[in-house]
Amino acid sequence: MRTTLQSVQSAQSLDDLYPLLAANHLTAGWHKKRASLWKTPNTAFLPRHWSYELGRLALDQAGRWIGTELAERRNLLLFNPVGDNDYDTVRTMVAAYQMIKPGEYARPHRHTPNALRFVLDAKPGVFSVVDGVQLPMLPGDVLLTPSGCWHSHFNDSDSNAYWIDILDVPLVHLLEPMFFEEFGQAHQPVEQQPLSHPFWFQSAQVQSELNQAPQTGGVRRVPLHTADHFLTQALNFIQLQPQASTQKHRSTASRIFSVAQGSGHATVGELQVTWQPGDVLAVPSWTEFEIRAHETSLLFEVNDEPTLKKLGFYKESA
Ligand code: 1HN
Numbered sequence: 001m002r003t004t005l006q007s008v009q010s011a012q013s014l015d016d017l018y019p020l021l022a023a024n025h026l027t028a029g030w031h032k033k034r035a036s037l038w039k040t041p042n043t044a045f046l047p048r049h050w051s052y053e054l055g056r057l058a059l060d061q062a063g064r065w066i067g068t069e070l071a072e073r074r075n076l077l078l079f080n081p082v083g084d085n086d087y088d089t090v091r092t093m094v095a096a097y098q099m100i101k102p103g104e105y106a107r108p109h110r111h112t113p114n115a116l117r118f119v120l121d122a123k124p125g126v127f128s129v130v131d132g133v134q135l136p137m138l139p140g141d142v143l144l145t146p147s148g149c150w151h152s153h154f155n156d157s158d159s160n161a162y163w164i165d166i167l168d169v170p171l172v173h174l175l176e177p178m179f180f181e182e183f184g185q186a187h188q189p190v191e192q193q194p195l196s197h198p199f200w201f202q203s204a205q206v207q208s209e210l211n212q213a214p215q216t217g218g219v220r221r222v223p224l225h226t227a228d229h230f231l232t233q234a235l236n237f238i239q240l241q242p243q244a245s246t247q248k249h250r251s252t253a254s255r256i257f258s259v260a261q262g263s264g265h266a267t268v269g270e271l272q273v274t275w276q277p278g279d280v281l282a283v284p285s286w287t288e289f290e291i292r293a294h295e296t297s298l299l300f301e302v303n304d305e306p307t308l309k310k311l312g313f314y315k316e317s318a
Pocket of ligand 1: 073075094098115151153165167169
């Protein structure tokens with residue numbers, strides 16, 4: 001300490017001072033390597049599209065070699081190819097394609113991150129169990145497993161089942177409150193098999209709400225009522241008439257879109273892609289996007305608006 005103080009004391013210039021500061025884990029605010037403030041959001045995350053056709057085929061292939069005993073979950077992470085990232089889909093969320101075969105049981109666990117499933121292909125007999133409540137997973141359904149809820153999945157049908165998982169794991173990584181726990185038994189005891197549940201949004205119910213929703217410019221929106229259980233993410237279904245599009249839009253929220261029905265085209269920043277059922281689009285923060293339908297289509301959107309709004313960080317561009 002004494003010698004460090006003496007060295008600093010005897011510095012003859014800033015250039016003498018900087019290495020002494022660095023050796024003591026100090027850096028001059030006027031001399032830092034990188035800007036820390038910028039005029040407008042400057043995400044490193046890239047607009048991206050993933051094909052369900054490819055994801056599904058790859059899961060079928062993986063299923064030849066990987067079982068649910070080996071893999072707690074048989075899933076493929078949709079990572080954003082930025083830097084050395086091999087996990088995050090956008091800054092705050094990760095999406096994955098998951099497949100479970102007939103007779104399989106994906107064992108129970110719980111964790112800090114909030115998770116949701118959007119079901120792509122499944123026959124009757126596929127279920128998630130959330131805190132002892134058994135909920136059916138049928139195509140178009142959305143199921144929540146909020147932070148801290150025990151969850152497992154099983155397939156008693158005669159066909160493979162496929163869905164998209166979306167979790168706020170990257171947000172939990174950023175803020176660091178991660179906890180994870182295995183249930184300790186292979187199966188979760190089932191206590192209830194309700195006909196409806198706040199964690200279960202059935203496709204037919206969403207369809208009937210869409211039919212009653214006002215249409216503007218060929219677009220109908222149905223927000224899912226998740227705010228009481230799901231504090232970080234918001235969920236919407238968006239129905240587009242043929243040739244209708246979401247208006248050009250940009251906000252500080254990150255978004256993940258999955259295709260429930262139909263096909264079309266999307267512009268996300270510089271990216272131009274066509275999309276079909278099961279495909280996924282990543283819309284990073286402050287990236288302008290417009291999604292246009294070629295036929296009557298249904299999109300499922302998950303965004304982190306609730307996180308940004310609670311913190312006072314939500315903005316849309318004028
Ligand atoms: C997870 O717990 C599930 O429970 C799926 O099905 C995907 C991706 C990252 C971290 C945890 C599941 C996941 C996940």
